[in-house]
Amino acid sequence: MSRRTHRALSPWLLLLPGLAVVAAFSLYPFLSTVHKAFTDARTLTPGRWVGLENFRALLEDEQFWVALRNSGLYVLLVVPFTVLLPLLLALLVQKRLPGVAFFRSAFYTPVVASVVVAALIWVWMLDDRGLVNGILGVLGAGPVHFLGDAWLLLLSAMALTVWKGLGYYMVIYLAALGNVPRELHEAAAVDGAGALRRFVSVTVPAVRSTMVLVGALSSVAAFKVFSEVYLMAGPTGGPAGQDTTLVMLVQRTGTGLNGRVGYASAISLVVFVITLLLMLLVLRAGREEDA
Amino acid sequence: MRRTPGWEKALRHLLMLLVLAVTVGPFLWQLSTSLKGTTEDVYTSPPRFLPAHPTTGNYAEVADIIPVWDYALNSLRVAVASVLTNLAGASMAGYALARLRFRGRAVAGLAFVLALLVPLESVIIAQFTMVRDLHLNNTLTAVVLPGSVGALNVLLMRNAFAAVPYEVEEAAVIDGANVWQRFTRIALPSVRGTLAVVAIFSFMGAWDDFLWPLIVLSDSENFTLTVGLNFLHGTFAQNPRLVAAGTVIAVAPLVVMFACLQRYFFRGVGEGAVKG
Amino acid sequence: MPIRRSRPVAVPLLAAALLLTACGPGDDGGGGSSADGKPEGRITFQTWNLRANFKDYFDGVVRDFEQKYPDVKVKWVDQPAEHYAEKLSADAGGGTLPDVVNVSPDLSHPLARAGLLMNLDKEKAAARFKDEYTPEAWQGNVLPGLSGAYAFPWYLNTGPLFYNKALFRKAGLDPEKPPRTYDELFAAAGRLAGAPGGRAATLASAPAIEDFGRYGVRLMNDDATKFTYNEPKGVELLGRYKELYDRGGLDAQALTNTPEKAGQKFLEQKVAMNPGSAHDLETFRKNAPGLYRDLGITDAPNNTGKPNMYVMGLAVSEKSRHKAAAVAFAHFVTGRERQEEFAHKVAVFPSTRGSLQDPYWTKDDGTDAGRVRVASARMLKGAVNYTPVVMSDEMKTVLRNEVAKALQGKKSPRRALDDAAAQSNALLERG
Numbered sequence: 001m002s003r004r005t006h007r008a009l010s011p012w013l014l015l016l017p018g019l020a021v022v023a024a025f026s027l028y029p030f031l032s033t034v035h036k037a038f039t040d041a042r043t044l045t046p047g048r049w050v051g052l053e054n055f056r057a058l059l060e061d062e063q064f065w066v067a068l069r070n071s072g073l074y075v076l077l078v079v080p081f082t083v084l085l086p087l088l089l090a091l092l093v094q095k096r097l098p099g100v101a102f103f104r105s106a107f108y109t110p111v112v113a114s115v116v117v118a119a120l121i122w123v124w125m126l127d128d129r130g131l132v133n134g135i136l137g138v139l140g141a142g143p144v145h146f147l148g149d150a151w152l153l154l155l156s157a158m159a160l161t162v163w164k165g166l167g168y169y170m171v172i173y174l175a176a177l178g179n180v181p182r183e184l185h186e187a188a189a190v191d192g193a194g195a196l197r198r199f200v201s202v203t204v205p206a207v208r209s210t211m212v213l214v215g216a217l218s219s220v221a222a223f224k225v226f227s228e229v230y231l232m233a234g235p236t237g238g239p240a241g242q243d244t245t246l247v248m249l250v251q252r253t254g255t256g257l258n259g260r261v262g263y264a265s266a267i268s269l270v271v272f273v274i275t276l277l278l279m280l281l282v283l284r285a286g287r288e289e290d291a
Numbered sequence: 292m293r294r295t296p297g298w299e300k301a302l303r304h305l306l307m308l309l310v311l312a313v314t315v316g317p318f319l320w321q322l323s324t325s326l327k328g329t330t331e332d333v334y335t336s337p338p339r340f341l342p343a344h345p346t347t348g349n350y351a352e353v354a355d356i357i358p359v360w361d362y363a364l365n366s367l368r369v370a371v372a373s374v375l376t377n378l379a380g381a382s383m384a385g386y387a388l389a390r391l392r393f394r395g396r397a398v399a400g401l402a403f404v405l406a407l408l409v410p411l412e413s414v415i416i417a418q419f420t421m422v423r424d425l426h427l428n429n430t431l432t433a434v435v436l437p438g439s440v441g442a443l444n445v446l447l448m449r450n451a452f453a454a455v456p457y458e459v460e461e462a463a464v465i466d467g468a469n470v471w472q473r474f475t476r477i478a479l480p481s482v483r484g485t486l487a488v489v490a491i492f493s494f495m496g497a498w499d500d501f502l503w504p505l506i507v508l509s510d511s512e513n514f515t516l517t518v519g520l521n522f523l524h525g526t527f528a529q530n531p532r533l534v535a536a537g538t539v540i541a542v543a544p545l546v547v548m549f550a551c552l553q554r555y556f557f558r559g560v561g562e563g564a565v566k567g
Numbered sequence: 568m569p570i571r572r573s574r575p576v577a578v579p580l581l582a583a584a585l586l587l588t589a590c591g592p593g594d595d596g597g598g599g600s601s602a603d604g605k606p607e608g609r610i611t612f613q614t615w616n617l618r619a620n621f622k623d624y625f626d627g628v629v630r631d632f633e634q635k636y637p638d639v640k641v642k643w644v645d646q647p648a649e650h651y652a653e654k655l656s657a658d659a660g661g662g663t664l665p666d667v668v669n670v671s672p673d674l675s676h677p678l679a680r681a682g683l684l685m686n687l688d689k690e691k692a693a694a695r696f697k698d699e700y701t702p703e704a705w706q707g708n709v710l711p712g713l714s715g716a717y718a719f720p721w722y723l724n725t726g727p728l729f730y731n732k733a734l735f736r737k738a739g740l741d742p743e744k745p746p747r748t749y750d751e752l753f754a755a756a757g758r759l760a761g762a763p764g765g766r767a768a769t770l771a772s773a774p775a776i777e778d779f780g781r782y783g784v785r786l787m788n789d790d791a792t793k794f795t796y797n798e799p800k801g802v803e804l805l806g807r808y809k810e811l812y813d814r815g816g817l818d819a820q821a822l823t824n825t826p827e828k829a830g831q832k833f834l835e836q837k838v839a840m841n842p843g844s845a846h847d848l849e850t851f852r853k854n855a856p857g858l859y860r861d862l863g864i865t866d867a868p869n870n871t872g873k874p875n876m877y878v879m880g881l882a883v884s885e886k887s888r889h890k891a892a893a894v895a896f897a898h899f900v901t902g903r904e905r906q907e908e909f910a911h912k913v914a915v916f917p918s919t920r921g922s923l924q925d926p927y928w929t930k931d932d933g934t935d936a937g938r939v940r941v942a943s944a945r946m947l948k949g950a951v952n953y954t955p956v957v958m959s960d961e962m963k964t965v966l967r968n969e970v971a972k973a974l975q976g977k978k979s980p981r982r983a984l985d986d987a988a989a990q991s992n993a994l995l996e997r998g
Binding site: 008010011012014015017018019021022023024025026027028029030032033089092093095097099100101103104105106107108109110111112113114115116117120121122124125131134135163166167171174220224226247250251254264265268271272275276279 | 295300303304306307310311313314315317318320321324338376379380381383384386387388391393396399402403405406407408409410411412413414417418421436437439440442445469470471474495498499501517531534535538541542545546549550553557
């Protein structure tokens with residue numbers, strides 16, 4: 001093999017395993033999902049082409065709008081917390097103090113536990129007679145029926161998402177904070193700027209690109225939320241299905257032996273397009289601020 | 292450098308303890324529940340944080356219901372294999388994307404970004420058909436395969452390589468080292484921390500996965516721990532102590548592993564692998 | 568489902584979409600073998616969450632069978648309770664359905680319709696065993712519109728209604744006189760809700776399709792093409808439940824409780840009554856000794872004279888390469904001797920003819936378990952599986968959510984049931 005062809009080939013040889021896996025197990029299957037979205041396929045029958053019928057049915061499906069609302073709310077209410085709280089946490093554990101390494105690792109524990117385990121623990125804590133109501137009882141309040149009310153359930157699931165994401169995003173911020181020159185802070189401190197001023201005028205600008213990244217990652221994840229709500233509110237999506245999210249709707253309509261695969265594919269496609277737009281939007285917003 | 296005043300130190304520690312209670316507290320509560328004997332009421336108000344008569348009986352019972360050790364071994368095999376394939380596959384692809392100039396680089400990069408957006412839950416059956424066509428269903432290999440090179444890991448490695456100053460490699464180029472030599476001898480050693488991050492992410496992913504192993508595996512002998520622990524639901528769900536013991540069994544190995552690797556992990560974070 | 572028929576509570580990761588089901592049978596095509604020949608070959612036998620409790624029993628069954636038919640090797644696999652339908656879908660689509668598979672009628676219906684299960688009435692080698700089972704049980708596996716039974720009847724389950732005598736006493740109700748009809752049930756509920764010193768909820772769940780059935784509501788038309796539970800009687804039941812809910816007669820989490828969760832509420836003594844099976848006795852004894860001392864047992868109220876029962880069966884894959892062996896094995900497991908042995912191990916009931924005349928199921932031996940067993944076995948005569956087999960999980964969710972809206976007062980009971988029936992009928996039509 002000539003040196004030239006070798007050089008032309010080597011990138012592709014390096015990429016081969018990764019591309020093969022991603023193509024075979026994500027991209028190609030997704031293309032067939034796209035195709036299915038325009039058919040009336042069911043779990044055990046291939047279905048025929050129905051054009052935009054599934055999408056038309058979506059618009060008339062009350063559950064779809066409820067799910068769209070919930071997934072949208074999830075982004076709106078979860079993302080501010082996953083962008084800000086982990087940053088504050090990173091600032092807290094960034095300073096070299098005795099024991100800080102321990103705290104840093106400990107804060108990561110919820111990330112390590114699977115969402116199934118995390119949800120089991122939370123359901124156990126939020127039960128009418130669980131830990132949280134036990135503590136509220138001691139304080140003379142409650143019991144609060146966290147798991148019986150549609151809104152409380154949704155908020156609890158959101159809290160779980162934030163809780164599980166804290167450590168993950170904290171780590172991303174720690175990486176970025178490592179690059180903020182200490183002198184900037186010191187100079188500001190000498191100027192007599194308070195902690196809040198320093199946070200706004202020094203820290204935030206320095207980690208803005210990271211905040212945008214965290215914003216993009218967590219909005220995509222929040223919009224695609226499934227496990228937390230499914231596990232806490234139950235497979236039917238809380239009281240009267242009021243907590244159903246889009247991906248839960250995909251699961252409900254598309255799975256099982258009677259699954260309406262075509263219809264569920266159409267919802268998946270909607271989810272894909274919205275997440276793509278969401279990511280572009282967040283990245284764009286970040287860029288404009290830079291300019 | 293300015294000294295941190297005493298009150299600030301105290302405040303910081305106080306805050307950290309608070310966050311600690313929120314992040315780790317629930318796990319300790321679970322651990323405590325799992326150690327409570329059948330005679331102890333687990334619903335008392337006010338809650339009792341320490342078991343009155345700690346017992347490992349619940350763990351023994353879980354092990355009695357399901358072959359926990361066999362399943363843990365299967366999970367371990369899958370997780371270790373996934374770590375190895377991800378380290379190799381993601382670093383190779385990441386290096387090519389970060390360091391090599393070639394036609395189609397942008398497209399290749401885009402492929403990984405798009406793969407990140409695909410809702411996994413919508414492609415699981417197609418994945419099953421794929422491994423069946425490869426005659427791999429009901430094997431642990433099939434459990435590993437779809438996650439063997441994670442798109443996110445590729446992007447993490449790409450960023451890590453991109454952050455290494457180019458000059459280091461330039462010298463090697465002049466010395467006539469080929470791509471592979473530069474990759475293994477120079478580039479890889481300088482992103483060790485990120486490799487630890489990728490290792491931990493892929494271990495966690497493989498260890499925690501439930502639906503995919505369930506779909507792929509039929510034979511109970513091959514079950515992974517998460518699938519096996521699911522046998523605790525149903526008839527046993529009414530004993531929260533058993534469920535608690537099951538969750539502790541599922542989480543503990545990860546916590547231990549993370550505790551061992553955390554030094555490398557945070558170093559990897561320092562390398563900027565996970566930065567934008 | 569395993570012994571207790573319950574829907575998953577906490578369910579692991581992403582059960583989501585089988586978007587790309589490999590639609591239809593796999594490419595091994597045509598498939599199947601003759602069922603008449605000599606039983607031989609390797610077959611796979613799949614059960615549903617039975618390994619944890621009955622490993623030794625099934626190992627024994629397989630061993631005995633292999634001794635009787637030395638040319639057959641049986642591989643036993645067991646699946647967890649959750650996502651069983653997903654697992655079956657993947658196997659059905661991928662052409663890897665086990666030769667003998669544990670199904671309930673709602674699972675066998677879609678599989679049979681896709682031509683993946685053997686019609687036992689049409690297959691002589693299987694049909695000849697028909698008379699060994701009770702007619703109700705065999706009928707329970709006959710699928711509407713598909714002319715035939717698609718699974719050998721296996722175990723049956725029905726259950727009493729448990730109640731908490733302590734809560735009854737507190738409310739001033741006679742703990743020895745549990746409600747027997749729906750009128751009495753709703754009357755008792757009123758007392759329980761107003762009890763001094765902590766009111767208690769009567770029931771932990773909103774009504775499901777079985778409850779409508781027991782109340783005497785006509786659930787579907789005769790050829791199972793339309794849901795009819797929105798008839799006046801259904802509206803009446805939902806209206807009464809709504810009153811009950813408004814007075815605090817249902818648990819605060821009634822709209823989200825799964826059967827498992829409902830059981831837990833009863834265990835915690837937060838609700839006064841809960842349907843269950845003899846199987847639960849052991850759980851009560853172990854986990855809630857206080858409750859166990861005050862446990863009352865009665866028949867679930869019904870207006871039809873026909874209690875509800877759940878039916879489990881063993882189906883044979885139409886694509887099996889060793890049909891003769893598969894039929895032989897399915898029959899072996901569901902044969903009288905094996906079924907009775909199994910039913911002695913756990914509180915389920917055999918579906919084989921004559922089994923229930925055995926003193927074990929007719930004579931109260933004085934224990935609580937014995938009492939429940941005899942009472943339940945008695946109920947099985949004339950019991951029916953109220954849940955229509957064409958009712959998919961999605962249709963159950965539709966009903967559940969509309970019922971919840973009515974209880975919350977967002978819709979009138981009539982409107983809610985009309986909507987639920989309309990949505991379900993649309994799903995049926997498209998099916």
